[in-house]
Amino acid sequence: MLRLMPLRALALRCLALIGVVAAALPAAEIHIMMVQWRGETEAEIGFREYLDRSGLKLRWTVFDCKLDPTRGATVPAEIAAAKPDLVYAFSTNGALAVVGRHDAPTTIDPAIPVVFTVVGDPVGAGLVPTLTGHGRNLTGVSHLVPMKTQLTVLSQVATFKKLGMIDVAKSVSARLIRQELETLAKDHGYVLSAATVTPGGVPAEAMAAAATELLAQKPDAVYLPSDGFLIANAAAAIAPLTAAGIPVFSATEQPVRKSGALLGVVASYRAVGRFAGAKAERILRGAKPGEVPIEPLPSWQVVYNAKVARQVNVYPPVGLLKLAEAVE
Known part of the structure; x- marks a missing residue:
């Protein structure tokens, strides 16, 4: 016998489904700030390529450190002024400029998720104490072949x-x-x-x-x-x-x-960027950065x-x- 769902229950179920879809597909514009270290590389191209095809409504801003540690020191202030929803950081120097070492963090708002690329050794560089369970609001992709x-x-x-x-x-x-x-x-x-x-x-x-x-x-x-x-x-x-x-x-x-x-x-920089883009999309669709693994590109x-x-x-x-x- 066919059982009909009460109207109130059906309405609540639909609202719940709408909430799931809304969480999976953010309707509002998402602001991504890209912190480059030496201008645009293939990694940035790959990152944008991936996310531009994600169906998300994105707005991009870019800050280039131009290989200058003095400019790198201004990155937290630039992020505070821009108020992005997510920060992309290129290279060990760029990532350290954004978040600092795990035992000496910068002043960036810890609620802003960060995705890094082209960091050879995230633990050795001090970005995280361990690759898992590190407690920081970031993830990313290592580019160096062992x-x-x-x-x-x-x-x-x-x-x-x-x-x-x-x-x-x-x-x-x-x-x-x-x-x-x-x-x-x-x-x-x-x-x-x-x-x-x-x-x-x-x-x-x-x-x-x-x-x-x-x-x-x-x-x-x-x-x-x-x-x-x-x-x-x-x-x-x-x-x-x-x-x-x-x-x-x-x-x-x-x-x-x-x-x-x-x-x-x-490792191909463009492939590294795309892999990081996939991690960023997971975060923008609701995943916590700490649950998205820091890992190397799986191919070389x-x-x-x-x-x-x-x-x-x-x-x-x-x-x-x-x-x-x-x-x-």
Whole structure:
């Protein structure tokens, strides 16, 4: 026998369903503030691409720190003035400018959710004490391929007993990578030597000086860590190293695609941005940031520069070539 729901009960059920739909599809305009560290990258493009297709009504504002820690220090005040519904933060420096360390937070309103991208080591950088149960109103995506994986692949491309690295003064990301390379040196059979560049003055001259310092140490290969200043000015260091026949490996894709590095075992910045966009959408539809995991991009790729391979006469093995993306 067909049972009819009482009119009052039916009305209440409909109102409940309407509430669920309203929570899932916010009707009001959502304001997202993007805090960039070195202008727009593929990560920002991917983040916006994903959310622009979400069906959410969005308004975007952008604040670019322009690689300047002084501008970074003004970020909490900029956020307070803008009053966004969600903040996007690019890079370790950008994320620290927004929220600070977990034990030394900035003055940002803790009720504003934050989604970060391109942070190599969120725990090592101090953003969170642990990846889960950290209690902060943020989540995000790490972009670095595990260092052991990188070294395993790089050792198939070139034999190096001495690995050079360009460090960047006061860079949290570069410091953490240097520490990890030093820790893994014995197991992977190399000695690490480094030249440190200090941002300021003429960037190209500082990078060229670091390359000259490394050349004097006679490394078999050179590794470029993930750091905004280094990525933006990599070509000035890579050119003299390549001219000397030294293969340059990179933790990120841009130096391979645009600045003449030989090869990188990397995560696509655009894919990282899209993954972060998916996390932001979950938050905007009602999920708590602490319930949205901080995690790396689940896939990575090998990108190599075929023109540079010919210059230094170092080529990936055939098995790796089948998996790699070649650029010129």
